[in-house]
Amino acid sequence: AQTVTQSQPEMSVQEAETVTLSCTYDTSESNYYLFWYKQPPSRQMILVIRQEAYKQQNATENRFSVNFQKAAKSFSLKISDSQLGDTAMYFCAFMKQETSGSRLTFGEGTQLTVNP
Amino acid sequence: GAGVSQSPSNKVTEKGKDVELRCDPISGHTALYWYRQRLGQGLEFLIYFQGNSAPDKSGLPSDRFSAERTGESVSTLTIQRTQQEDSAVYLCASSPDPGLSPFFGPGTRLTVL
Numbered sequence: 001a002q003t004v005t006q007s008q009p010e011m012s013v014q015e016a017e018t019v020t021l022s023c024t025y026d027t028s029e030s031n032y033y034l035f036w037y038k039q040p041p042s043r044q045m046i047l048v049i050r051q052e053a054y055k056q057q058n059a060t061e062n063r064f065s066v067n068f069q070k071a072a073k074s075f076s077l078k079i080s081d082s083q084l085g086d087t088a089m090y091f092c093a094f095m096k097q098e099t100s101g102s103r104l105t106f107g108e109g110t111q112l113t114v115n116p
Numbered sequence: 117g118a119g120v121s122q123s124p125s126n127k128v129t130e131k132g133k134d135v136e137l138r139c140d141p142i143s144g145h146t147a148l149y150w151y152r153q154r155l156g157q158g159l160e161f162l163i164y165f166q167g168n169s170a171p172d173k174s175g176l177p178s179d180r181f182s183a184e185r186t187g188e189s190v191s192t193l194t195i196q197r198t199q200q201e202d203s204a205v206y207l208c209a210s211s212p213d214p215g216l217s218p219f220f221g222p223g224t225r226l227t228v229l
Contacts, residue, residue: 035217043205045159045220091158101147101166101214103175108158 002027002094006107013082014115020067021077021110023092029053031097034068034075035104040088048090051075053097082114118142120221122208128227129198137193137224141210148191149209149218150183159207165191166214198228 161175209218
């Protein structure tokens with residue numbers, strides 16, 4: 001079974017600064033996907049970024065980028081130029097790569113607060 | 117609408133009653149997921165439907181929980197004889213293809229008194 005661990009229950013950052021959220025996972029699979037989702041107080045889950053395990057290049061989406069270390073089973077999220085609207089719960093998630101698809105396994109989340 | 121919709125948005129029920137939660141996925145999405153999120157916690161997998169394949173029910177916590185999906189459309193999650201520990205937000209998600217990131221609905225907040 002896969003497990004996802006987010007060791008930082010809460011983090012805070014000043015507006016315009018950079019923050020990194022940690023995520024580690026445990027799996028025996030070689031092919032899989034990793035995701036970061038954001039959940040603001042509205043509780044709507046929003047995809048932030050996606051990474052395929054076979055790709056060595058780290059995914060980036062505007063101010064969001066990941067540091068994917070496959071050997072270390074680490075998948076951290078870096079948010080640059082933090083904005084007040086980035087305040088939310090952030091979840092790291094793992095999905096096995098299977099033809100028929102599979103479940104997403106989530107970490108426990110990191111509550112990020114961006115301070116003005 | 118363009119997104120995943122869920123109804124009701126909030127449900128309050130008495131212990132021992134049955135409840136039905138509904139999910140309307142995005143049209144054409146073959147994969148559908150149900151998750152449970154207790155207050156302040158992460159998302160707990162319940163069940164996964166993919167096309168006409170047998171669903172992955174391995175996350176259902178007890179036989180009081182069941183879910184159905186009609187083809188590649190609506191899904192209902194049924195909880196029988198509700199207990200207070202069933203209180204949570206129930207989230208539905210759908211995906212157009214295995215491996216693509218699922219899109220989540222707004223959830224149904226269930227409160228069992």
